[in-house]
Amino acid sequence: MTRSLSPSSPTEAREYARSGRLRGNTSGMCPGHVQANLLILPAKYAADFRRLCARNPVSCPLLAESRATGDKGFPAGVADGADITTDIPGYKVYRDGKFVEEVDDVVNYWGEDSVAFLIGCSFTFEDALQDAGLGVRHIDEDRNVPMYRTSVPLMPSGVFSGNTVVSMRPYPPEQVERVRTITRPYVRTHGEPIAWGWDAIEKLGINDINKPEYGDAPIIRDGEVPVFWACGVTPQLVVINSHIEGVVIGHAPGKMLCLDWRIEDIQDE
Amino acid sequence: MTRSLSPSSPTEAREYARSGRLRGNTSGMCPGHVQANLLILPAKYAADFRRLCARNPVSCPLLAESRATGDKGFPAGVADGADITTDIPGYKVYRDGKFVEEVDDVVNYWGEDSVAFLIGCSFTFEDALQDAGLGVRHIDEDRNVPMYRTSVPLMPSGVFSGNTVVSMRPYPPEQVERVRTITRPYVRTHGEPIAWGWDAIEKLGINDINKPEYGDAPIIRDGEVPVFWACGVTPQLVVINSHIEGVVIGHAPGKMLCLDWRIEDIQDE
Structure with a gap:
């Protein structure tokens, strides 16, 4: 647990993860701000995954995705300056549907054909x-x-x-x-x-x-x-159990991406 | 069956229904255009219904709704000039969850607090x-x-x-x-x-x-x-079985609203 670490902003929380100062879970961090689950997939599965979320918005609420294939950042306002390969305190890596390892960053697993999806969290x-x-x-x-x-x-x-x-x-x-x-x-x-x-x-x-x-x-x-x-x-289980080829990356349990979005930005009226 | 009736446009199909010339089903009419299922609800249930559709987009695909509560028309481009109380060839009326009658128009059932929802059809x-x-x-x-x-x-x-x-x-x-x-x-x-x-x-x-x-x-x-x-x-069954108070109106089976939208307007890329 790293609840004692209190970044002053989501930007700082992401910097803490990037620099290695934050390796524990993000529970309770940056109150008022949205935290997101992560899934990184090969681009050839992106359309199917996007539509899985569109068809199942309650269990698979897609918040945002990479600006473009191979781009480690997100559209303006989501998590400005973020690098998705370093800004989460821990990642789980799968290849061809099998768990490979849990790591602090996924710089070496990210490819030109990677797409990152951010998913809502309770x-x-x-x-x-x-x-x-x-x-x-x-x-x-x-x-x-x-x-x-x-x-x-x-x-x-x-x-x-x-x-x-x-x-x-x-x-x-x-x-x-x-x-x-x-x-x-x-x-x-x-x-x-x-x-x-x-x-x-x-x-x-x-x-x-x-x-x-x-x-x-x-x-x-x-x-x-x-x-x-x-x-x-x-969505994590579905993706891992669907036996797709290549590298799939998820956040480690409890270790989320802290977004710039405030909670009221994604609430219904 | 009124397949022999061939309106030249969705506007004409709606005029045929309004004037009583069209009383059969709309199957095969206005090829290339979208046809929609109808549900009319009291306004106090509109938010719950809208969210039912948002949470279940595959079985309850909401295409459009009344411009405002009590307004018989839809946003520009959906079905311009339509009057939802007359422009479908047949309606089923329910009150307090019980079937009342099948009618040619629902002018007398429409109220200041009515909201019409148009739902996608296969x-x-x-x-x-x-x-x-x-x-x-x-x-x-x-x-x-x-x-x-x-x-x-x-x-x-x-x-x-x-x-x-x-x-x-x-x-x-x-x-x-x-x-x-x-x-x-x-x-x-x-x-x-x-x-x-x-x-x-x-x-x-x-x-x-x-x-x-x-x-x-x-x-x-x-x-x-x-x-x-x-x-x-x-969505029709859910609404009818949810024992809500007041008047609920659906289209009669096979009798849809012909929209101005073309099918490609609502297709995914």
């Missing part, structure tokens, strides 16, 4: 839930959010297909409508829940609520029900 | 499949396309939730990739299939392939597999 609405006094269990308990594979198919796109992954946060049933209302405007970071209540487990085809496929086991107190959101792990 | 990609020589079974056999309820949940939005409805067209397995490629650019009229092959029936939670919930029974020949697309019936 950190933003978790702040809003906390600000509203509703709490977020896994943060309160200092654990990772539980995440589950579902049987809910994505709308496929070209070479990409798979199922939605969901994250879960428990709330008392009487708070669910407020939770829905608070998270609803976050349309580019998963937005309102996709299902809630104990019968949602079967509806979503979740195998075992106590055994999430990713993250830590849930803590659900008496009288609470599970509330499920689409999860940004979805 | 007629457009069916033309493309026929043009490519692949055929469309239900057209060739002069039947209605078979449509099925699935267990695939929509991403809910406010008061609206439900499952995806799919339409089915059979093809030999070796043609599926071509079918996907041809329909892929039709991003605002359901686009590429969401599932295909015999195992897709279980994956989608379809009850009985021989007994579609809507439309006519399928004709699948030896060696063919079912190919499923998201269907524009989805």
